Amino acid sequence: MRSSPPEVCIAILAAAALGVTACTQGAYPLDFFNEMHYQPSQRREQPDRLAPPPDAVPITGRRSAISFDQATELQNPVNRTPANLERGRQLYRLNCVACHGQNGDGHGVVAGYFQAAGFVPPVAFSSERVRGRTDGQLQWLITYGIGNMPTFKHLLNEQDVWTLVLAIRELGGQ
Ligand code: HEC
Incomplete structure (x- = not known):
C-alpha cells in the first residue's frame, strides 16, 4: 500500500495524539469518556485470570423477589x-x-x-x-x-x- 506524504503525516500525528491521550490516565480533570484503555483487562505478561468454578452461583448483587x-x-x-x-x-x-x-x-x-x-x-x-x-x-x-x-x-x-x-x-x- 502506498500513501502520499501528507496522508502519512496526518496518520502519524493522529496516532501520536491518540497514544498521548490514551496513556496519560488522569490527564482530563473530569474523566468523562474513560475509554476502553482504562478497563481492568488483562495486560501483556500478566498471569492468567482465575475463572470461577463452573457450579458457582452469585450470592450478592441481585435481590431475590419475595412476596x-x-x-x-x-x-x-x-x-x-x-x-x-x-x-x-x-x-x-x-x-x-x-x-x-x-x-x-x-x-x-x-x-x-x-x-x-x-x-x-x-x-x-x-x-x-x-x-x-x-x-x-x-x-x-x-x-x-x-x-x-x-x-x-x-x-x-x-x-x-x-x-x-x-x-x-x-x-x-x-
Ligand atoms: C415521600 C414520603 C415518604 C418517604 C420518603 C418515606 N415514606 Fe414511609 N410512608 C409514607 C407514607 C405516605 C406511608 C403510608 C402509606 C399508606 O399507608 O398508604 C408510609 C408508611 C411507612 C411505613 C409503615 C408501613 C406499614 O404498612 O406498616 C414504614 C415502616 C415506613 N413508611 C418507613 C419508611 C422508611 C424507613 C423510609 C426511608 C427509607 C420511608 N418510609 C420513606 C411516606 C414516605
Whole structure:
C-alpha cells in the first residue's frame, strides 16, 4: 500500500495524539469518556485470570423477589449494635426524614401536603400498625413501598434496608 506524504503525516500525528491521550490516565480533570484503555483487562505478561468454578452461583448483587407473606418470617441479619444503630439513623436522616419526621412521628416537612391532598399521610413508627409488623414485613415495605410511599429498591441495598429496620424500631420505642 502506498500513501502520499501528507496522508502519512496526518496518520502519524493522529496516532501520536491518540497514544498521548490514551496513556496519560488522569490527564482530563473530569474523566468523562474513560475509554476502553482504562478497563481492568488483562495486560501483556500478566498471569492468567482465575475463572470461577463452573457450579458457582452469585450470592450478592441481585435481590431475590419475595412476596410480603414470605417476608413475614425473615429475621433481621443486621445485629442491633451501637455502630449499626448509628448507621441506621444516618440512613433514616438521608432517606426518610422528609416524610416521617426527625422523631419518626410521621410529621416530616412534606407530611402536610399528603394531608392537604387527601392522601394517607406518613405513618408514625410508634403506631400499633408499625409496632405490630415483623422485621421481615418492615424490610419488605421499605423495599417495595406502600400507597404513596415510594419503593427504595433502586436506592438502597438489602443490608441498608435491614439496617433501617433497626432505626424504625428505635424510633418506635421498641
Ligand atoms: C415521600 C414520603 C415518604 C418517604 C420518603 C418515606 N415514606 Fe414511609 N410512608 C409514607 C407514607 C405516605 C406511608 C403510608 C402509606 C399508606 O399507608 O398508604 C408510609 C408508611 C411507612 C411505613 C409503615 C408501613 C406499614 O404498612 O406498616 C414504614 C415502616 C415506613 N413508611 C418507613 C419508611 C422508611 C424507613 C423510609 C426511608 C427509607 C420511608 N418510609 C420513606 C411516606 C414516605
